[in-house]
Amino acid sequence: MITLSNNPPSYPFLxxxxxxxxxxxxxxxxxxxxxxxxxxxxxxxxxxxxxxLEHGVSIIRLFAPEHGISITGADGQAQADTTDxxxxxxxxxxxxxxxxxxxxDLLDLDLIIFDVPDxxxxxYTYLWxxxxxxxxxxxxxxxxxxxxxxxxxxxxxxxxxGPFLDEQNCGSFLGRWNIPLKHSCTLGELASYFRxxxxxxxxxxxxxxxxxxxxxxxxxHYPFQPTxxxxxxxxxxxxxxxxxxxxxxxxxxxxxxxxPFECFGAPWLNTALFIQSFPQDAFPYxxxxxxxxxxKDSLYKNELCHGIEILLHSPEVxxxxxxxxxxxxxxxxxxxxxxxxxxxxxxxxxxxxxHLDRLMGIPHVYEMFQQxxxxxxxxxxEWGATIQPFLLYP
Numbered sequence: 001m002i003t004l005s006n007n008p009p010s011y012p013f014l015x016x017x018x019x020x021x022x023x024x025x026x027x028x029x030x031x032x033x034x035x036x037x038x039x040x041x042x043x044x045x046x047x048x049x050x051x052x053l054e055h056g057v058s059i060i061r062l063f064a065p066e067h068g069i070s071i072t073g074a075d076g077q078a079q080a081d082t083t084d085x086x087x088x089x090x091x092x093x094x095x096x097x098x099x100x101x102x103x104x105d106l107l108d109l110d111l112i113i114f115d116v117p118d119x120x121x122x123x124y125t126y127l128w129x130x131x132x133x134x135x136x137x138x139x140x141x142x143x144x145x146x147x148x149x150x151x152x153x154x155x156x157x158x159x160x161x162g163p164f165l166d167e168q169n170c171g172s173f174l175g176r177w178n179i180p181l182k183h184s185c186t187l188g189e190l191a192s193y194f195r196x197x198x199x200x201x202x203x204x205x206x207x208x209x210x211x212x213x214x215x216x217x218x219x220x221h222y223p224f225q226p227t228x229x230x231x232x233x234x235x236x237x238x239x240x241x242x243x244x245x246x247x248x249x250x251x252x253x254x255x256x257x258x259x260p261f262e263c264f265g266a267p268w269l270n271t272a273l274f275i276q277s278f279p280q281d282a283f284p285y286x287x288x289x290x291x292x293x294x295x296k297d298s299l300y301k302n303e304l305c306h307g308i309e310i311l312l313h314s315p316e317v318x319x320x321x322x323x324x325x326x327x328x329x330x331x332x333x334x335x336x337x338x339x340x341x342x343x344x345x346x347x348x349x350x351x352x353x354x355h356l357d358r359l360m361g362i363p364h365v366y367e368m369f370q371q372x373x374x375x376x377x378x379x380x381x382e383w384g385a386t387i388q389p390f391l392l393y394p
Contacts (some may be wrong), residue, residue, distance in 0.1 A: 004297050010043035011222045013211035016147035016188070017048045017115050026057045027185045028146075029111040035063040035094070035133055038071045038086075038229045040115045040149075047086055048115050050145070059089065061105065065116060065129040067228045068097040072154045075230060075255070076346025094127070095347065099173065101134045106140055114146045114187075117227050120153035122165065122181045123174040123359050124318040126227075130187060131176055131194060138202035145205045148188035148392070150239055153320075154219030155393065160184040161241065161321035162379035165361035173348040174358045180379050181321050181361060182241045185387060192390040219314040230260040235260075238317040239310060242324025248356025248366075249328065250342045252305055256295030264327070265293060265307025267300060272394040275309060278330045283323055299342065321377055332369050339367050 017040075020026055040048045053059060062084055067073040069084055069091045079093040092105050106112070115125050116132060119141060130146075137144040153159075161182040165175045179185075185193075188206035193201050218224035219234025226232035231240065236259065243261040246253040251269075254260040265271075271290035289309040295301055317323075331339050343352030357363050362375055367372065 012216070013150075013209050013213075013222075015042065015048075015149055016207040016209050017052065018042065019193070019210050020145070021051065021055050021057075022148055023207075025207075026052065026113070028057075030058050031109050032057060032059045032111045032113060033063060033109045034059045034107065034113040034115065034221065035059045035065070035129070036065050036113075036115045037069050039117045039225050039283075041225055043223065049084075049087060051233040052113075053087060059087075061109070062087070062089045062091045063094050063101060063105075063133075064091050066125045068093070068095075071226070071228055073229070075228070076344075076348070078347040094129050094132070097128070097347070099134065099308050099348075099378050101136050103140065106136060106142060109142055112137055112142055112144050114144065115149070116181050116187075117149050117225060118151060118187050119227055119231060119237060119240060120151045120182060120184065121180055122183060122361065123242065125173055125246065127167050127187060127190065128173050128176050130191060132198055134191060134194060134202055134204070138199045140249035141203070141207065143203040145207055146188045146191050147207050148209050149224070150209065150212055150216060150218070151184060152224060152234075153182065153184070153241070153317075155184050155186060155189075155214040156318075157384045157387065157391070158215075158380050159318045160380045160383050161319065162383075163361045163375045164379060164383075166363060170354070170357050170361050172358045175361055180383050183383070186392065187392050189387065189392055190390075192385060198391070200281075202286070206392065208392050212354045214393055217315055230255055232258065233262070234308075234315060235259070235312050238312070238315055239320055242320035242322070242327070243310070245321075245324040245328065245356065245359050247344050248342055248359050249331070250299070250338075250340045251331075252295050252299045252307075253296075255299075256297030256301060257293055259309070262312075263291065263293070263309045265291070265300075265306050266338070267303055268304055268335065269306045269308070270334065271306050271308055271332045275332060277334050279326055282326065283319075285312060285317060286323075287311045287313070325375060325377065328369055328374075330373070332372075336370075359390045
């Protein structure tokens with residue numbers, strides 16, 4: 001089984017922020033705002049904002065998405081404005097009641113830079129923070145530059161997985177606009193698509209990576225940089241588009257353990273029955289192990305959970321959403337009386353309702369599982385035709 005020690009030591013390509021420094025383009029601006037966090041590093045682990053400042057880039061204000069500038073804020077917890085310990089610059093939170101940046105924090109800027117890593121799943125909120133920034137920049141006629149970064153799951157369009165998002169019924173901070181659950185794009189590519197679709201007057205520049213190829217994967221071809229408190233291992237990252245769906249059910253999804261999204265459990269789970277019933281042959285890159293654990297946080301905090309650990313034999317997980325659906329289908333088959341939906345309360349959804357629908361992008365999706373129906377996951381052909389004009393890399 002592959003472990004974290006196999007992480008490659010550096011990136012085999014230049015990140016967008018490195019390309020921007022090499023070009024000198026940013027030196028033409030005097031008052032720059034930067035959307036970033038501590039996950040935005042170089043291969044050396046150095047913060048990209050420090051590198052920009054050292055090269056004379058005039059950043060006067062920082063903005064931070066969910067989890068804050070330090071990426072330590074709890075999942076779904078509103079973040080306050082603060083001061084950046086690394087640079088001394090003021091930090092404006094973009095994860096609060098009003099997701100749009102305030103006009104008074106933007107009007108003195110002649111450029112906004114966005115340099116935040118993504119994880120490749122529609123319900124990861126960094127992408128939607130970008131969407132609000134894009135809309136504000138268009139309305140206020142402020143240029144926006146995106147320092148492009150890799151999709152850590154790879155950007156192979158043929159590996160994208162649905163469902164698509166039902167915007168009218170399931171739109172939220174977990175997905176505003178209609179893209180697949182696993183989109184297989186970089187944020188620069190998605191931003192180009194969104195501009196064409198919704199913001200034609202936005203002054204948008206994508207600073208491309210140099211030498212990036214779509215098949216490259218974090219943890220295999222370059223190091224995975226933790227992006228939030230619960231995503232700190234590549235194993236959890238590659239499973240995340242599927243196992244995060246368990247947030248919408250009355251299971252612990254590994255939060256409060258050392259392996260979030262790599263295990264799940266509940267006090268009522270019959271692990272032997274689950275493993276016996278799971279379609280193992282459909283997922284040859286993994287094996288399941290029965291475990292017992294006590295989560296230190298999240299659902300069933302301080303309670304003994306009977307659980308399943310997902311052991312990966314390769315980082316090339318191409319069908320994580322299918323895996324997540326298979327887990328839910330097996331749970332319904334084996335534990336239909338105990339299984340139920342879960343209210344997942346966050347700053348943007350205080351009551352916590354409809355969480356599974358918002359994650360999956362389909363209304364009443366739990367009822368589909370009860371009726372033994374499978375959500376439409378096979379969207380790669382349709383998505384490929386839609387997104388092709390906006391792809392930036394071979």
